[in-house]
Amino acid sequence: MAVPVAYYLALSAVLFVMGALGVLVRRNAIVVFMSLELMFNAANLAFVAFARYYLQLDGQIIVFFVMTVAAAEVAVGLALMVAIFRARHSIDVDQMSILKG
Amino acid sequence: MLSETLANGNWNLAFLVLFFPLAGLLFNLIAGKWLGEKVIGAVASLATGLSFVMALLMGTWLMQGGGEAVTVPLFDWFRAGSLHLGWTLRIDTLSVMMMLVVTGVGTLIHIYAIGYMHDDVRHQGDPGRFQRFFVFLNLFIFAMLILVSADSYLMMFVGWEGVGLCSYLLIGFWYEKGAEGTGNAKAAKKAFIVNRIGDFGLLLALFLLFGAFGTLNFDPIFKNAALASPAIILAATLLMLLGVAGKSAQLPLFVWLPDAMAGPTPVSALIHAATMVTAGVYLIARSAPLYELAPSAQLVATWLGAATALFAATIAIAQNDIKKVLAYSTISQLGFMVAAVGMGAMVAGLFHLVTHAFFKALLFLAAGSVIQGMERGLHEAAHHGGEYDEDVDPQDMRSMGGLRSRMGLTFWVYLIGALALAGIAPLAGFFSKDEILLDALHEQPGVFAVLLTAAFLTAFYMGRQVLLVFFGQPRSEAAAHATESPAVMTVPLVLLAAGSVLAGALNLPVEGLHWLTGWLEHSIAGAESLPFDWLVAVGSTLVALSGLAAAYFFYGKRQPLGRALADPLSSAGCWVYSAFQHKWWVDDIYRKWLVGPLRAMSEFLAATFDQQVIDGVPKLLGESVKDFAIWLSGLQNGLVRSYIMAVLGGLIFILAFLLFIMR
Numbered sequence: 001m002a003v004p005v006a007y008y009l010a011l012s013a014v015l016f017v018m019g020a021l022g023v024l025v026r027r028n029a030i031v032v033f034m035s036l037e038l039m040f041n042a043a044n045l046a047f048v049a050f051a052r053y054y055l056q057l058d059g060q061i062i063v064f065f066v067m068t069v070a071a072a073e074v075a076v077g078l079a080l081m082v083a084i085f086r087a088r089h090s091i092d093v094d095q096m097s098i099l100k101g
Numbered sequence: 102m103l104s105e106t107l108a109n110g111n112w113n114l115a116f117l118v119l120f121f122p123l124a125g126l127l128f129n130l131i132a133g134k135w136l137g138e139k140v141i142g143a144v145a146s147l148a149t150g151l152s153f154v155m156a157l158l159m160g161t162w163l164m165q166g167g168g169e170a171v172t173v174p175l176f177d178w179f180r181a182g183s184l185h186l187g188w189t190l191r192i193d194t195l196s197v198m199m200m201l202v203v204t205g206v207g208t209l210i211h212i213y214a215i216g217y218m219h220d221d222v223r224h225q226g227d228p229g230r231f232q233r234f235f236v237f238l239n240l241f242i243f244a245m246l247i248l249v250s251a252d253s254y255l256m257m258f259v260g261w262e263g264v265g266l267c268s269y270l271l272i273g274f275w276y277e278k279g280a281e282g283t284g285n286a287k288a289a290k291k292a293f294i295v296n297r298i299g300d301f302g303l304l305l306a307l308f309l310l311f312g313a314f315g316t317l318n319f320d321p322i323f324k325n326a327a328l329a330s331p332a333i334i335l336a337a338t339l340l341m342l343l344g345v346a347g348k349s350a351q352l353p354l355f356v357w358l359p360d361a362m363a364g365p366t367p368v369s370a371l372i373h374a375a376t377m378v379t380a381g382v383y384l385i386a387r388s389a390p391l392y393e394l395a396p397s398a399q400l401v402a403t404w405l406g407a408a409t410a411l412f413a414a415t416i417a418i419a420q421n422d423i424k425k426v427l428a429y430s431t432i433s434q435l436g437f438m439v440a441a442v443g444m445g446a447m448v449a450g451l452f453h454l455v456t457h458a459f460f461k462a463l464l465f466l467a468a469g470s471v472i473q474g475m476e477r478g479l480h481e482a483a484h485h486g487g488e489y490d491e492d493v494d495p496q497d498m499r500s501m502g503g504l505r506s507r508m509g510l511t512f513w514v515y516l517i518g519a520l521a522l523a524g525i526a527p528l529a530g531f532f533s534k535d536e537i538l539l540d541a542l543h544e545q546p547g548v549f550a551v552l553l554t555a556a557f558l559t560a561f562y563m564g565r566q567v568l569l570v571f572f573g574q575p576r577s578e579a580a581a582h583a584t585e586s587p588a589v590m591t592v593p594l595v596l597l598a599a600g601s602v603l604a605g606a607l608n609l610p611v612e613g614l615h616w617l618t619g620w621l622e623h624s625i626a627g628a629e630s631l632p633f634d635w636l637v638a639v640g641s642t643l644v645a646l647s648g649l650a651a652a653y654f655f656y657g658k659r660q661p662l663g664r665a666l667a668d669p670l671s672s673a674g675c676w677v678y679s680a681f682q683h684k685w686w687v688d689d690i691y692r693k694w695l696v697g698p699l700r701a702m703s704e705f706l707a708a709t710f711d712q713q714v715i716d717g718v719p720k721l722l723g724e725s726v727k728d729f730a731i732w733l734s735g736l737q738n739g740l741v742r743s744y745i746m747a748v749l750g751g752l753i754f755i756l757a758f759l760l761f762i763m764r
Contacts, residue, residue: 020749024742097739 008049015042029081029091033074040070112162115173115190118155118200119246121148126239133232142215145235149211149242153204160197168194168623172252172320183315191252191319195624198451198617199249199383202458206375206600207242209593213466214238214367216589220473221365225275234274238371241267245376249383254307254317257384261348262300264377269293271368272361279363288360295357299347303384306340309333323390331394338391338398341384342405349381349435351409356688358432362424366469369424374431374465375458382435382454385442389625393445402443403544407551410436412685414558418565419668419681422496423468426566430522431461433555437537440548446540447625448608448618453537455617456529456604460521463597467515470586470594471570472496474508478583485582493579498569500577507583510591512571514598519567521601523560524645531642532605536630539637553644560648568656610638 015038022035044063051059085091125148133141163171170193178186214234222228244263251257273289307317313329314322326334345351350358361373372378385392385402392399410433417429434457441450475495493500505512521528524535534556541549575581585591608617610633622628655669670678680686 023745024749027742093741096741100737100739 005049005053009046012042012046012049015039015045027092027094029084029093032093033077033081037070037074040066112171112173112192114155115159115171115192116175118152118159118204118250119190119243121151121155122239122243122246124148126236126243129232129236129239133236136232138215138219138231141232141235142211142218145239146208146211146215148239149204150208152242152246153201153208156197156200156204159192160201163192163194163197163623168620170194170624178256186253186255186317188256189252189318190250192250193624194620195383195386195451196249198455198620200246202379202455203242203245203249203376206458206462206597207238207245207371209596210367210371210375210462210466211235211238213370213469213590213593214365216587217367217466217469217473218365220476224473224476225278230274234271234365237267237270237274238367241271241372241377245380248380252319254310254319254322257387258303258307261303261344261380261384264372264380265293265296265300265348268296268361268372268377271372272364274364274368285363288357288363292357292361295354296347299344299354302340302343302347304344306337306344309337309340313337319387326390326394334391335395335398338388338395339401341388341391342398342402345381345384345402345439346405347381348384349378349439350432351381351405351436351439352412353687355409355413355432356691359425359428359684362422362428366424366465366472369428370462370465370469373428374461378431378435379438379454379458382438382442382450385439386447386451386625389442389445389447392443393627399443399445403440403548404443406436406438406440406443407541407548407555408436409433410440410555411551411558412436414555414562415681416684418558418562419670419678421498421668422494423471423498423501423566423570424465424496426498426562427461427464427468430464430559430562433559434461434522436555437534437552440552441537441540444540444544444548446537446544448621448628448630449533449536449540451621452608452617453530453533455607456521456533456601459597459600459604460518460528460530463514463518463594463601464522466590466594466597467511467518470511470590471501471504471508471515471583473586473590474504474511474583475501475579478507478579478581481582481584482578493577495579498566501570501575501580502573502577503571503575503580504583505571507575507580508571508585510585511594514591514594515571516567517598517601519563523563523649524556524641525560525649526638526642527602527605529601529604531638531645532608532610535638535641536608536610538641539631539634542634542637543631553641556641557644557648560645561652564649564652565656568652572657 019035019037019039019042022038023032026032026035044066047059047063047066049059051057051063081091084096088095125145128144128148129136129141136144163169170191173190173192175188175190178188180186218231218234222231222234241264244260244267246260248257248260248264251260269289269292272292273286276286276289279285279288310322310333311317313333314325316322343354346354358373358378362369364373392402413429413432413436417426417433420426420429434453438450438453438457441447441453472495475493479493479495517528521530524531538549538552538556541552575583606614606616608615608630610630615630618628618630668678683689
């Protein structure tokens with residue numbers, strides 16, 4: 001028996017808000033990254049849910065793109081973070097503020 | 102060939118009269134650096150002398166042509182709408198007379214200045230200014246010739262301002278000297294500013310005339326003057342009088358002329374006695390057709406001149422500076438001239454202008470000779486073991502005395518000048534002053550009485566001056582050691598003295614010998630001279646003689662006036678004498694009631710209004726933009742999470758907007 005689409009969407013919203021909160025409140029860059037991934041996947045869930053609901057493949061295809069981009073982004077982001085950690089011995093995002101006005 | 106060109110009224114050459122001084126000044130300006138003093142002086146004198154020759158030539162051409170006025174267009178100045186201004190020379194008997202005075206007396210003063218400035222630049226400690234002096238002097242001659250040869254009020258105004266500029270430059274010639282190191286500069290500034298007040302009036306008069314006639318050329322204005330509204334003519338002539346009062350140092354604007362004595366003495370002689378200050382008289386004479394239509398303006402001019410004549414004469418009797426006495430005397434004599442031309446006695450006024458140019462230039466130059474004699478005496482006395490007496494002012498008559506034996510030639514020419522000024526027959530001043538008095542008796546008996554009193558005072562202060570300077574015993578070491586000036590200075594003195602004796606012959610009060618009247622009637626309609634009147638002639642001579650006698654009574658027998666001793670009149674005249682001595686407190690009144698409030702207002706505008714209001718507005722704008730920017734830069738705090746918060750907030754806002762408001 002099919003689960004109504006609203007449930008998927010609600011779960012997606014909950015995941016998105018949890019991700020956003022994590023990005024906003026955590027100071028460890030790794031955790032911020034993980035929270036970002038959570039937000040991506042919340043969006044992916046919404047795409048997939050709508051694709052199933054409207055019986056179209058577009059949403060599922062977009063999800064592949066999102067996952068690809070996210071993987072690339074993680075690769076670049078983690079490399080950046082390693083470089084920053086080497087230079088500053090910390091990946092606290094609040095300490096990366098030397099460009100303030 | 103040359104003689105033919107010159108004999109037959111070749112008016113194309115008329116521009117030469119202006120060209121010579123211009124060429125002289127340019128030559129000295131450019132090449133003067135590499136030339137000696139003698140060459141510079143010779144070039145400048147030659148330039149003025151050639152102008153004089155040119156003026157003489159034009160005089161003969163005029164006579165050949167029956168005295169008819171000639172206009173010589175030089176070139177267009179500008180055209181704007183209906184206004185067409187050209188540089189046109191107006192050569193008539195009046196302008197040629199003025200040119201002859203300016204260049205004739207001017208040439209002699211140039212020659213004198215070669216000797217005078219040679220000493221002066223060394224005494225003042227900057228020989229490099231010798232060249233500058235002659236450049237300015239030629240510039241003055243050039244501007245003055247523009248003034249008198251102009252064919253329109255506007256061109257005349259250019260010359261009018263030009264001579265004012267030269268006056269300023271030459272009063273402040275030693276601009277770093279004088280009281281507190283700024284005295285001369287202040288005197289120059291005062292002359293310039295006071296003249297601006299007069300020029301303001303003249304300019305308004307020109308605007309009125311242009312508004313009424315649509316042109317500023319003399320001929321059309323005078324031709325149509327009778328058709329214009331009398332109110333406009335009256336206003337224009339009265340405003341013109343303000344210009345006259347400024348330039349010719351009449352009440353109430355005379356205060357600049359005594360201070361102008363800060364300039365070198367040849368300047369005092371040329372600009373502030375013989376020529377520039379008579380520009381006002383010339384202006385009235387030139388505008389005679391306008392003044393004839395405005396009897397009230399004539400009346401004002403007459404009384405203005407008469408009052409000035411008396412007023413300045415009273416001040417002159419209590420001055421101790423040899424040049425100050427002559428300065429006030431000049432103001433007084435200009436009063437005579439303005440009164441005369443105001444009464445419509447144009448010839449008498451202009452006659453006095455000519456004779457006055459001779460004897461007042463003579464007196465100033467002789468005074469310059471006395472001053473330099475005193476300066477040489479100072480050095481001589483110091484040389485002979487005495488100390489250089491810093492306290493002795495070489496211009497103070499109280500330190501002089503007995504110079505008759507030390508400076509014989511200067512004494513004799515000074516005496517001639519003084520007697521001519523006092524109006525003793527048969528010297529030049531007698532004839533011209535007599536003619537003014539005669540006209541005054543017929544036109545305005547009240548003015549006659551005032552002028553006669555002024556004539557008495559004239560004789561008195563000149564007698565006093567001659568007695569104090571040349572007679573008695575020397576009252577200082579400087580006076581005891583004074584020496585005569587060199588020939589380059591004394592020869593012009595002798596020539597001017599000859600002029601002071603003979604210039605009366607220009608207009609002898611005998612039927613058929615009224616040459617100046619006959620000469621000027623071509624330029625001034627209705628020029629005439631009244632028949633000789635023995636009563637006035639003998640009366641004025643007696644008045645002059647009694648003035649001299651009074652001077653002898655007070656200053657002749659005793660030896661008063663060492664620098665510590667008071668003037669014998671000061672005890673006799675109590676507060677009246679004090680008023681004379683303090684120039685009737687005019688300067689103090691102006692300072693307190695005009696300059697003071699103006700200065701207070703300027704200070705308020707500069708310190709309060711400008712600093713706080715004018716500067717405050719842009720300052721406030723700038724400050725507020727800066728404050729806003731500082732607040733705005735606080736947003737860029739470097740915290741990534743706060744940026745994300747802002748992005749999220751923005752996103753929520755846009756979504757809410759789209760969901761709830763746009764729907």
